[in-house]
Amino acid sequence: MPTINYVLKDGTRRAIDVPNGTSIMLGAINNNLRGIDAECGGCCSCATCHVYIEESDMARLKPADSVEKELLEGVAAERRPTSRLSCQIDVTAALDGITVHMPDRQS
Amino acid sequence: MPIDEIIGEIVGAVVEGAVEVVGTGVSEVVAAVFDGGGGEKKPDTGEGLIVVGGSYAGAQIAASAREAGYTGRIRLVSAEAHTPYHRPPLSKAYLLGKAERESLPIRGAAFYDEEKVELLLSTPIVGADRANRTLTTAGGDTLKWDRLALATGARARTLADMPDKVLVLRDLADADRLRALAADARRVVVIGGGYIGLEAAASLSQLGKRVTVIEMQDRLLARAATPALANFVADAHRARGVELLFGARDVGFEHYHGVLSGVRASDSTGRAHTLPADLAVVGIGVHPNTELAAMLGLAVDDGIRVDEFARCIDAASGAPVPEIVAAGDCTRHPSRWNPAQGRGLRLESVQNATDQSKIAGATVAGAAAAKPYDAVPWFWSDQYDLKLQMVGLSGVPDTTVTRGNMASNRFSLFHFRAGVLVGVDSVNKPADHMLARRLLASRVPVTPEQAADANFDLRSTLPS
Numbered sequence: 001m002p003t004i005n006y007v008l009k010d011g012t013r014r015a016i017d018v019p020n021g022t023s024i025m026l027g028a029i030n031n032n033l034r035g036i037d038a039e040c041g042g043c044c045s046c047a048t049c050h051v052y053i054e055e056s057d058m059a060r061l062k063p064a065d066s067v068e069k070e071l072l073e074g075v076a077a078e079r080r081p082t083s084r085l086s087c088q089i090d091v092t093a094a095l096d097g098i099t100v101h102m103p104d105r106q107s
Numbered sequence: 108m109p110i111d112e113i114i115g116e117i118v119g120a121v122v123e124g125a126v127e128v129v130g131t132g133v134s135e136v137v138a139a140v141f142d143g144g145g146g147e148k149k150p151d152t153g154e155g156l157i158v159v160g161g162s163y164a165g166a167q168i169a170a171s172a173r174e175a176g177y178t179g180r181i182r183l184v185s186a187e188a189h190t191p192y193h194r195p196p197l198s199k200a201y202l203l204g205k206a207e208r209e210s211l212p213i214r215g216a217a218f219y220d221e222e223k224v225e226l227l228l229s230t231p232i233v234g235a236d237r238a239n240r241t242l243t244t245a246g247g248d249t250l251k252w253d254r255l256a257l258a259t260g261a262r263a264r265t266l267a268d269m270p271d272k273v274l275v276l277r278d279l280a281d282a283d284r285l286r287a288l289a290a291d292a293r294r295v296v297v298i299g300g301g302y303i304g305l306e307a308a309a310s311l312s313q314l315g316k317r318v319t320v321i322e323m324q325d326r327l328l329a330r331a332a333t334p335a336l337a338n339f340v341a342d343a344h345r346a347r348g349v350e351l352l353f354g355a356r357d358v359g360f361e362h363y364h365g366v367l368s369g370v371r372a373s374d375s376t377g378r379a380h381t382l383p384a385d386l387a388v389v390g391i392g393v394h395p396n397t398e399l400a401a402m403l404g405l406a407v408d409d410g411i412r413v414d415e416f417a418r419c420i421d422a423a424s425g426a427p428v429p430e431i432v433a434a435g436d437c438t439r440h441p442s443r444w445n446p447a448q449g450r451g452l453r454l455e456s457v458q459n460a461t462d463q464s465k466i467a468g469a470t471v472a473g474a475a476a477a478k479p480y481d482a483v484p485w486f487w488s489d490q491y492d493l494k495l496q497m498v499g500l501s502g503v504p505d506t507t508v509t510r511g512n513m514a515s516n517r518f519s520l521f522h523f524r525a526g527v528l529v530g531v532d533s534v535n536k537p538a539d540h541m542l543a544r545r546l547l548a549s550r551v552p553v554t555p556e557q558a559a560d561a562n563f564d565l566r567s568t569l570p571s
Contacts, residue, residue: 006349021397022209022210027211028550029212029213029215029218030212030215030216031212031215031217032214032217032218032220032221032222033120037463039458040193040195040487041193041210041211041213041502042193042210043195043199043200043487044494044537045487045489045494045496045537046487047537047541050149052285066496067535067537070536070537070538071537071538071541073538073541073542074537074538074540074541074542074544074545087155092359
């Protein structure tokens, strides 16, 4: 099972084993990691599962599609080049060991 | 229909959630007092908070009470056998077989464990008493509470004499039945052209079923969307082979040994039709679950009345009741977003359940932490390849302009009343939707000319 490293708002790091085929968002929700709200449940409608990907890990992700890019324009926290919506990132073996950072707010 | 009813009855996408959360402050040795304004103060006996209702509102009240520092015992009581789960996918990805149960929970098991939220599932509440601060379960048990949160949601309206293979779509059990029946169905009639019915129609059509939607009004989404958006959605369904029948009267069912064989309806000219059907979905709105509130002596008006801090209202005195909050589909709340004001607003949406519950949870933890509820209402619906996102309560706008290109299925409708932007409907334009939420919340002036000009950067109107 791929390990995803989540960095919480207070700087705490949590290494979580997240099942293949789920998402970075579900990995956080299922482990009660605060900082991701995911109000719409992962259907790419609300932009409350915003995360920053560790810059050196960006190349390992498939790029965001047009809907995700548009929603990213509306995130509550600062939008950065590394901003992604975690519900749109499917967990695969290729992502083992990546690090994602929670933003300071989701709404 | 008067505008306040249209607005007041706005129905969002598939949103539900009513759960009671009751919790108690076991860990607090010193008795706390409820510090809500206006009501009587009662000591905390250690029974804590009980939340009644296990969907969005129930889960969020529990979470927000903890985040606001509530350390008492919290029990989340739900009639359903499942922990709170996402309902919007039930008419879409789940029905299409693209999402499974594992992806539905709103919070993982770790949440209930770490936040010390006790789950009492499969536990319908049938009685409630304010003087003794108790609830009675269907099994006859008595649960005591110091603080009570009503998140009892709403239930789907039904029609008389529904034979087998006619169902509503509100919860996971409904969705499982629909999924199983859809596998063998060929001709489906959807009764009701609201969001639930249309999402079900879109999904069933995509599964290869022949689908007819019958609607009592003369257009789709009569309670929940502007005519301009409704017309676009109607065209989208017709283009994909879904038949629409408007102005239907005297809807009834034909059956063979109790199993559905057809749906009867008269059209607007009075001519009777019988549509052969081996499956029917009824999506004709909901009733808010207000029975417990009435038993508790709380004010009820087609919804449990709450103030801007999500506190329930004493039916006799009209004063807020500090120890009982309510949130979500079951409530009617004061809202500046309702242009008719007056009776307050009842919303059925994930947004309302979530945002109102954040206030309710903070109120439970101590009123000083609570801000008045003032969030901009927003909704979404996914049908076919169309992502519909609505913000604000447009009611019946006097001016509507289009930004983008309707023919390309990527556009937004900006609605104005008396020159003021009151709502925006977006189709496959999530950036417009997210921006519109900020425009409405900040109440900056935007003109119809600016909104219609795709080269005008609407972000420039926002305060920096």
